[in-house]
Amino acid sequence: MNHSISKSVFARAQQLMPGGVNSPARAFGAVGGTPVVIERGQGAHLYDVDGNCYIDYVGSWGPLILGHADSRVTESIRQAIAKGTSFGAPTAAENRLAELIVGAVKSVEKVRLVNSGTEATMSAIRLARGFTDRDVIVKFGGNYHGHVDSLLVAAGSSAATLGVPDSPGVTRGTSQDTLVLKFNDVAGIEQAFSEHGEQIAAVILEPVVGNMGCVPATNEFLQVVRQQTERHGAVMILDEVMTGFRVAYGGAQSLFGIQPDLTTFGKIVGGGMPIGAYGGRQEIMDQVLPAGKVFQAGTLSGNPIATAAGIATLEALQQGDSYPKLERLASKLAEGLHQAATKLDVPHTIGRVGSMLTLFFNSQKVTDWEVASQCDTERFAKYFWGMLEHGVYLPCSQFEASFISTAHTDEHIEQTIQAAQQSLAMLT
Numbered sequence: 001m002n003h004s005i006s007k008s009v010f011a012r013a014q015q016l017m018p019g020g021v022n023s024p025a026r027a028f029g030a031v032g033g034t035p036v037v038i039e040r041g042q043g044a045h046l047y048d049v050d051g052n053c054y055i056d057y058v059g060s061w062g063p064l065i066l067g068h069a070d071s072r073v074t075e076s077i078r079q080a081i082a083k084g085t086s087f088g089a090p091t092a093a094e095n096r097l098a099e100l101i102v103g104a105v106k107s108v109e110k111v112r113l114v115n116s117g118t119e120a121t122m123s124a125i126r127l128a129r130g131f132t133d134r135d136v137i138v139k140f141g142g143n144y145h146g147h148v149d150s151l152l153v154a155a156g157s158s159a160a161t162l163g164v165p166d167s168p169g170v171t172r173g174t175s176q177d178t179l180v181l182k183f184n185d186v187a188g189i190e191q192a193f194s195e196h197g198e199q200i201a202a203v204i205l206e207p208v209v210g211n212m213g214c215v216p217a218t219n220e221f222l223q224v225v226r227q228q229t230e231r232h233g234a235v236m237i238l239d240e241v242m243t244g245f246r247v248a249y250g251g252a253q254s255l256f257g258i259q260p261d262l263t264t265f266g267k268i269v270g271g272g273m274p275i276g277a278y279g280g281r282q283e284i285m286d287q288v289l290p291a292g293k294v295f296q297a298g299t300l301s302g303n304p305i306a307t308a309a310g311i312a313t314l315e316a317l318q319q320g321d322s323y324p325k326l327e328r329l330a331s332k333l334a335e336g337l338h339q340a341a342t343k344l345d346v347p348h349t350i351g352r353v354g355s356m357l358t359l360f361f362n363s364q365k366v367t368d369w370e371v372a373s374q375c376d377t378e379r380f381a382k383y384f385w386g387m388l389e390h391g392v393y394l395p396c397s398q399f400e401a402s403f404i405s406t407a408h409t410d411e412h413i414e415q416t417i418q419a420a421q422q423s424l425a426m427l428t
């Protein structure tokens with residue numbers, strides 16, 4: 001495969017942008033070499049500037065559950081654009097997207113639209129602190145909630161990959177109010193509440209972590225977080241920026257039967273346009289300005305183009321058999337990868353919930369960051385490049401989830417399994 005145009009575009013990018021990218025995960029830092037530069041996407045496929053075609057499992061890191069350039073989404077965007085790109089005033093489309101979110105997720109009674117997942121978690125944290133009049137936030141190792149100062153501690157994915165658990169520029173004061181606990185550790189959360197219960201404003205977590213590879217919370221863990229937060233008057237924030245409308249239409253909370261106080265969204269709710277949302281119990285949401293006193297605002301929030309893409313995506317997901325199809329294709333892929341790795345004696349374990357999955361180069365089941373960090377990342381890098389050469393575009397880190405879209409077919413999955421057989425064979 002020739003990547004010469006990608007290489008020259010990226011060389012210029014490095015002179016213009018830090019590391020040549022606008023978000024670190026794109027830079028291929030964890031696998032070495034230079035990223036391929038994308039020209040366009042269609043359905044399950046990505047095309048780079050050198051004309052190479054790949055089956056895509058990144059899906060823009062989660063949003064593209066319908067695949068690239070789905071005509072229902074692009075048509076909805078086209079219609080919205082013709083009417084203007086932004087008004088900074090109420091629109092009926094905002095009601096429609098809010099209705100879809102409130103209708104899908106039982107714990108969400110009111111919702112506020114913002115511009116990114118980071119903004120959603122940042123705002124939810126402020127709201128939880130304002131509501132409880134407390135300072136301390138509990139988070140878990142390997143969970144990523146965007147680049148919010150107080151949450152940029154032990155934050156998985158980019159941070160973990162680069163070996164930077166704390167970012168320079170986050171003040172000691174800020175990180176002092178963040179308590180980092182081990183994911184899936186029931187005793188840890190019980191102990192934290194018995195020691196600091198009166199100071200804890202909120203517990204924030206990913207129900208299925210996507211940012212240390214795909215690692216689901218156990219049912220027991222989620223139940224204990226729910227019980228402890230309720231008992232001590234803390235707010236439970238479920239970060240469903242990745243899992244919302246991904247693992248089920250009602251989010252991971254509908255799969256696990258859990259009712260958080262607040263939920264954050266992003267990615268799929270914007271159908272590939274920049275968006276985020278946070279919502280939850282009316283009593284808490286009514287603390288947000290101008291209904292209440294917790295400040296949060298945004299010039300482009302509820303943007304009509306982003307809203308149009310989100311509405312089209314959620315409406316498409318309501319129709320037909322999207323989720324059974326995603327489940328069937330993802331389980332077929334997981335089974336194929338497992339068989340290929342087993343046959344070649346490659347130590348591995350697969351984390352999967354619905355259409356999110358990770359092949360970990362680790363013989364032990366991954367339940368937390370301590371186990372995840374023992375993966376053979378050099379092996380992953382070789383596997384990644386093998387797959388790319390065979391026309392499969394995977395997330396460029398062991399600690400990211402692959403995503404399947406409704407545009408994927410049985411044939412794509414079969415091609416991917418064949419590519420994996422060849423790529424894994426090169427490792428041994």
Ligand SMILES: *Cc1c(COP(=O)(O)O)cnc(C)c1O
Nearest residue numbers: 116117118144145146241242266
């Ligand atoms: C992607 C992600 C975020 C951050 O969203 P951005 O839109 O990138 O700011 C927050 N939380 C989780 C769980 C995510 O996967």
